């Protein structure tokens with residue numbers, strides 16, 4: 657599974673990084689990005705990051 661961040665809407669709150677640092681990080685542009693695939697053990701925390709994003713710009717795709 658892959659995580660996708662629509663950077664155009666990201667407000668750089670950092671919550672996704674807090675919820676799932678194995679997949680999300682703040683990039684050099686100051687906005688969130690997904691830097692790793694969502695493997696099985698990370699699905700729960702990546703889903704939490706998606707659901708917790710205050711502007712709903714995270715999606716997860718198979």
Ligand code: SF4
Pocket residue numbers: 661665666667668669670671672673687688708709710711712713714
């Ligand atoms: S939770 Fe959403 S708004 Fe906050 S840094 Fe992550 S992608 Fe951006």
